[in-house]
Amino acid sequence: MNKVETSKRIEKLRKLIDEYRYSYHVLDKSLVSDEALDALKRELFNLEQEFPDLITPDSPTQRVAGAPLPEFEKAKHEKPMISLNDVFSEKEFEDWLQRLKNFLGKDVAPEFYLEPKIDGLAIELVYENGIFVQGSTRGDGIVGEDVTQNLRTVEAIPLKLEALNSKYQIPKRIVVRGEVFLTLKEFERINKELSEKGEKVFANPRNLAAGTIRQLDSSIAASRRLDSYAYGLVTDLGQKNHQEEHKILKELGFKTNLDTKFVNSIKEVVTYRNYWEKNRGKLTYEIDGVVVILNNNNLFDEAGIIGKAPRGACAYKFSPKEATTKLVDIRVQVGRTGVLTPVADLEPVELNGVTITHATLHNFDEIERLGLKIGDTVIVSRAGDVIPKIIKNLPELRTGDEVSFKIPKKCPEDGSGVINEGVLWKCANPNCGAVRRESLYHFVSRGAFNMEGLGPKIIDRFLDEGLISDAGDIFELKKGDIEVLERFGEKSAENIITEINLRKKITLPRFIYSLGILHIGEETSQLLAQQVISKMKNQNVKIKIGDIFNILRLLELEDLQQIRDIGPKVAQSIFDWFRNDQNQVFLKKLEKSGVELETTRLRSGLENEKLKGMSFVLTGTLSSLGRDEAKEKIRVLGGEVTESVSKKLTYLVVGENPGSKLEKAQKLGIKVLDEKEFLKLLD
Numbered sequence: 001m002n003k004v005e006t007s008k009r010i011e012k013l014r015k016l017i018d019e020y021r022y023s024y025h026v027l028d029k030s031l032v033s034d035e036a037l038d039a040l041k042r043e044l045f046n047l048e049q050e051f052p053d054l055i056t057p058d059s060p061t062q063r064v065a066g067a068p069l070p071e072f073e074k075a076k077h078e079k080p081m082i083s084l085n086d087v088f089s090e091k092e093f094e095d096w097l098q099r100l101k102n103f104l105g106k107d108v109a110p111e112f113y114l115e116p117k118i119d120g121l122a123i124e125l126v127y128e129n130g131i132f133v134q135g136s137t138r139g140d141g142i143v144g145e146d147v148t149q150n151l152r153t154v155e156a157i158p159l160k161l162e163a164l165n166s167k168y169q170i171p172k173r174i175v176v177r178g179e180v181f182l183t184l185k186e187f188e189r190i191n192k193e194l195s196e197k198g199e200k201v202f203a204n205p206r207n208l209a210a211g212t213i214r215q216l217d218s219s220i221a222a223s224r225r226l227d228s229y230a231y232g233l234v235t236d237l238g239q240k241n242h243q244e245e246h247k248i249l250k251e252l253g254f255k256t257n258l259d260t261k262f263v264n265s266i267k268e269v270v271t272y273r274n275y276w277e278k279n280r281g282k283l284t285y286e287i288d289g290v291v292v293i294l295n296n297n298n299l300f301d302e303a304g305i306i307g308k309a310p311r312g313a314c315a316y317k318f319s320p321k322e323a324t325t326k327l328v329d330i331r332v333q334v335g336r337t338g339v340l341t342p343v344a345d346l347e348p349v350e351l352n353g354v355t356i357t358h359a360t361l362h363n364f365d366e367i368e369r370l371g372l373k374i375g376d377t378v379i380v381s382r383a384g385d386v387i388p389k390i391i392k393n394l395p396e397l398r399t400g401d402e403v404s405f406k407i408p409k410k411c412p413e414d415g416s417g418v419i420n421e422g423v424l425w426k427c428a429n430p431n432c433g434a435v436r437r438e439s440l441y442h443f444v445s446r447g448a449f450n451m452e453g454l455g456p457k458i459i460d461r462f463l464d465e466g467l468i469s470d471a472g473d474i475f476e477l478k479k480g481d482i483e484v485l486e487r488f489g490e491k492s493a494e495n496i497i498t499e500i501n502l503r504k505k506i507t508l509p510r511f512i513y514s515l516g517i518l519h520i521g522e523e524t525s526q527l528l529a530q531q532v533i534s535k536m537k538n539q540n541v542k543i544k545i546g547d548i549f550n551i552l553r554l555l556e557l558e559d560l561q562q563i564r565d566i567g568p569k570v571a572q573s574i575f576d577w578f579r580n581d582q583n584q585v586f587l588k589k590l591e592k593s594g595v596e597l598e599t600t601r602l603r604s605g606l607e608n609e610k611l612k613g614m615s616f617v618l619t620g621t622l623s624s625l626g627r628d629e630a631k632e633k634i635r636v637l638g639g640e641v642t643e644s645v646s647k648k649l650t651y652l653v654v655g656e657n658p659g660s661k662l663e664k665a666q667k668l669g670i671k672v673l674d675e676k677e678f679l680k681l682l683d
């Protein structure tokens with residue numbers, strides 16, 4: 001986006017966020033989830049970071065939360081109590097680090113202290129001569145509420161400090177920062193009691209902790225067992241880094257979190273965050289991410305503050321179950337039974353731990369119900385292990401360039417008419433879905449790309465979920481797209497993606513075979529491959545997919561028929577295929593997705609056609625090479641491979657456990673080669 005577009009987007013985001021705020025706080029009606037609202041605020045924040053001169057004081061990002069309530073005494077903080085900016089992905093984390101380096105004008109060693117980010121309430125504790133004298137909330141960051149009485153009830157907070165390590169003298173005044181929170185168990189217990197009394201229950205432990213700490217009657221606070229960790233030392237006790245702060249706090253008698261960690265690489269930061277995203281359920285309290293803080297205190301201070309947050313620390317949040325993203329396209333895909341299903345193509349977005357690029361739309365009514373136009377900003381949701389869904393459209397953010405979607409009049413697959421049955425739209429050709437399904441099976445497995453573990457069942461599943469609509473889509477699949485499918489875990493998704501990437505290299509004949517051109521079997525594919533190679537101007541240049549098209553498209557019917565073993569029917573089929581523009585688009589798509597041709601073996605074969613005029617039948621299992629490999633070696637050397645034994649056959653190659661072919665060949669007096677002899681012949 002350029003600055004003008006960004007400015008327009010910023011304006012719309014601010015307006016929408018404010019509408020949601022008004023609805024929630026004034027009308028007491030929540031229109032979107034906190035997570036979706038956070039996503040909008042984050043986008044706004046990021047755009048404002050890109051163009052800081054577009055920041056205005058009335059922007060929702062400039063809002064300072066929690067002005068002190070008049071019921072409480074005010075407590076001024078010695079140093080401002082700041083909150084943290086959020087990052088949500090490895091990319092955003094790296095960007096954060098880069099901004100920090102840019103600001104400091106030097107490289108920064110990636111030494112961080114990591115802590116679980118507890119979903120609680122930040123507090124400040126003041127001790128004079130070792131005695132707890134004041135505890136306060138963050139408030140607006142400068143002035144908080146004095147909640148000393150309530151904090152006294154928290155047993156994890158020491159009322160008197162002991163220098164457990166004689167190294168530290170307890171200074172006259174000491175200021176400590178930390179978090180108060182409720183364990184999940186305590187949260188449930190209190191909510192149950194409230195509900196039994198017919199009182200309002202709390203939505204989450206954080207709200208309940210906040211409500212508790214701001215009770216005017218401290219006996220209520222005492223009845224709810226708040227917990228607390230200390231994590232920051234404001235007073236200078238000679239600490240050089242954050243890790244030391246934790247150590248000192250512990251030695252002074254504070255409760256500190258033992259799941260914290262010092263690391264010195266970005267990779268470890270990501271691992272720590274991902275570990276806790278997966279294992280947050282093991283903790284007795286709720287966390288929504290991890291805190292990453294520059295370990296070196298001097299650097300942290302040097303980095304200073306931007307807005308209301310420090311540059312030297314960030315909250316690396318877990319990915320939410322709801323997020324906003326852009327609807328890039330609505331694709332119509334033909335299911336196995338010929339039903340046309342719309343599928344949403346999305347700008348990649350991280351949702352509940354995985355990156356997704358697709359969402360289901362169920363049927364065409366859904367598009368209307370959501371009021372979707374291509375280009376809209378939408379809220380996507382994924383709870384648990386289900387497929388992501390678009391749950392809400394945000395037409396307020398439209399630019400005017402969005403495109404309406406129309407149900408196609410013709411089937412996108414074969415151009416047949418489209419018929420309507422209730423909410424369903426189907427291709428009028430009852431075989432349509434099946435034909436395409438077969439061609440996909442052929443492409444993916446069955447001798448073409450030979451992807452292991454991607455059998456028909458999995459292909460069907462991908463088709464039904466709208467993850468793929470043609471063979472080219474296979475190579476665009478993302479791990480996250482597969483992982484979210486029911487009965488597919490992270491591991492199997494990873495295996496599938498690995499296998500697909502492994503198979504991106506394919507020999508030229510096999511590639512031509514994979515295209516599923518009518519009447520073109522393995523033998524003809526081999527012949528066409530040789531045509532392509534012989535027409536290449538420079539024989540030493542790597543052949544690209546584009547070359548195949550350029551060369552074969554120029555061949556006239558007569559040229560094709562002159563190729564050995566190609567008859568009129570086959571020639572026509574090849575001719576038609578390469579003159580179809582859609583097929584050109586398809587080939588381009590394959591090339592773009594990284595499919596590469598291996599041609600070296602074939603080229604050397606052209607120079608040495610020592611098996612020319614010989615025919616081979618294979619039977620039994622060869623120990624040193626697969627059957628496909630053996631066939632290819634024969635063809636490369638100019639030989640022919642056939643399936644049945646006849647009098648014209650030159651050799652029968654026999655592996656272990658040969659079938660009835662051996663007997664037949666012996667009867668006909670055909671020369672039989674064992675594996676050793678066969679390999680010698682190839683050599």
Ligand SMILES: [Zn+2]
Binds near residue numbers: 334414415416427432
């Ligand atoms: Zn169709």
